[in-house]
Amino acid sequence: MSVLVTGGAGFIGSNFVRRSLEDAYPVTRGAAVTVLDRLTYAGNLDNLAPVRDDPRLRFVRGDVRDASLVRDLMAEATTVVHFAAETHVDRSIDGASEFVSTNVVGTQVLLDAALEAGVERFLLVSTDEVYGSADEGAWTEDSPLLPNSPYSASKAAADHMARAYFRTHGLPVVTVRTSNNYGPYQHPEKLIPLFTTRLLEQRTVPLYGDGGNVREWVHVDDHCRGIALALEHGAPGGVYNIGSEDRVGNIDIATALVRLTGADLSLVRRVADRKGHDRRYALDSTRARTELGHRPRVPLDQGLAETVEWYRRHRAWWSPSASAVPTPRPVAQKGTSHA
Numbered sequence: 001m002s003v004l005v006t007g008g009a010g011f012i013g014s015n016f017v018r019r020s021l022e023d024a025y026p027v028t029r030g031a032a033v034t035v036l037d038r039l040t041y042a043g044n045l046d047n048l049a050p051v052r053d054d055p056r057l058r059f060v061r062g063d064v065r066d067a068s069l070v071r072d073l074m075a076e077a078t079t080v081v082h083f084a085a086e087t088h089v090d091r092s093i094d095g096a097s098e099f100v101s102t103n104v105v106g107t108q109v110l111l112d113a114a115l116e117a118g119v120e121r122f123l124l125v126s127t128d129e130v131y132g133s134a135d136e137g138a139w140t141e142d143s144p145l146l147p148n149s150p151y152s153a154s155k156a157a158a159d160h161m162a163r164a165y166f167r168t169h170g171l172p173v174v175t176v177r178t179s180n181n182y183g184p185y186q187h188p189e190k191l192i193p194l195f196t197t198r199l200l201e202q203r204t205v206p207l208y209g210d211g212g213n214v215r216e217w218v219h220v221d222d223h224c225r226g227i228a229l230a231l232e233h234g235a236p237g238g239v240y241n242i243g244s245e246d247r248v249g250n251i252d253i254a255t256a257l258v259r260l261t262g263a264d265l266s267l268v269r270r271v272a273d274r275k276g277h278d279r280r281y282a283l284d285s286t287r288a289r290t291e292l293g294h295r296p297r298v299p300l301d302q303g304l305a306e307t308v309e310w311y312r313r314h315r316a317w318w319s320p321s322a323s324a325v326p327t328p329r330p331v332a333q334k335g336t337s338h339a
Contacts, residue, residue, distance in 0.1 A: 012083055
């Protein structure tokens with residue numbers, strides 16, 4: 001097997017690459033892995049340091065929108081795992097064009113090349129945000145796609161494109177939609193590493209609105225194991241939700257991180273809420289359990305503690321990135337400003 005992994009120097013992609021080269025997944029055991037990554041601010045070759053000397057790994061710096069390059073790499077691949085995407089909601093609100101170009105056009109370029117090359121499996125990594133906001137209950141894979149941010153709209157468009165290539169051309173596409181990931185090597189623009197790195201330095205952290213927004217958190221190891229199971233057992237054209245049922249308010253995550261870092265709750269500052277901020281995410285992962293045999297193994301309390309400890313021990317990895325992440329302005333309040 002030869003696996004082309006797009007975005008394989010990013011947070012989730014690099015986890016999948018490391019575990020694959022450690023032969024953690026039966027489906028990729030012994031496989032050659034080619035990583036295609038543009039190395040934007042979110043891509044980091046240090047994420048691949050533990051496996052950089054593995055002879056099965058090849059790294060190619062390039063763009064998924066480069067049709068010629070993609071065609072050449074696809075000709076050598078039997079399997080594609082497509083992580084590469086612009087993913088940060090705040091950045092998409094500030095400017096959507098890069099999200100549409102990378103997430104939609106980039107996916108279409110890959111699908112065209114995969115169709116031409118006749119790959120055996122094309123796995124698209126998507127997100128629960130394509131479903132929108134769930135006031136109650138949990139989304140199934142048959143729930144309508146109702147994205148509310150430019151980021152999630154671009155991912156929903158990629159999902160539709162993948163489905164169309166399966167329905168029209170018979171391309172063996174499988175899509176996984178995951179909840180919020182966390183764990184080592186995550187860029188400090190995202191909530192858990194942002195709060196962790198700032199609190200470790202006794203700096204203030206921004207909590208949107210009232211802090212009541214609920215997210216479902218899944219450890220990156222559990223997500224990547226679900227991806228491997230979908231590669232092995234997923235039905236062509238199938239969609240699988242990969243979640244954990246660990247649904248927690250942002251204020252509770254902030255409080256837990258304050259405790260784990262030994263910081264003070266006064267460092268948590270409320271800021272103006274994000275535009276169009278989804279209130280609640282919740283995935284029904286029954287299909288992944290029954291058809292793929294996937295169950296999360298990392299409890300949230302354990303995963304958070306281990307993640308904080310990783311950032312504590314790897315300050316050199318995150319410190320330059322953490323200092324570059326802008327902090328939203330606090331909401332004017334009377335008296336104390338902690339959450």
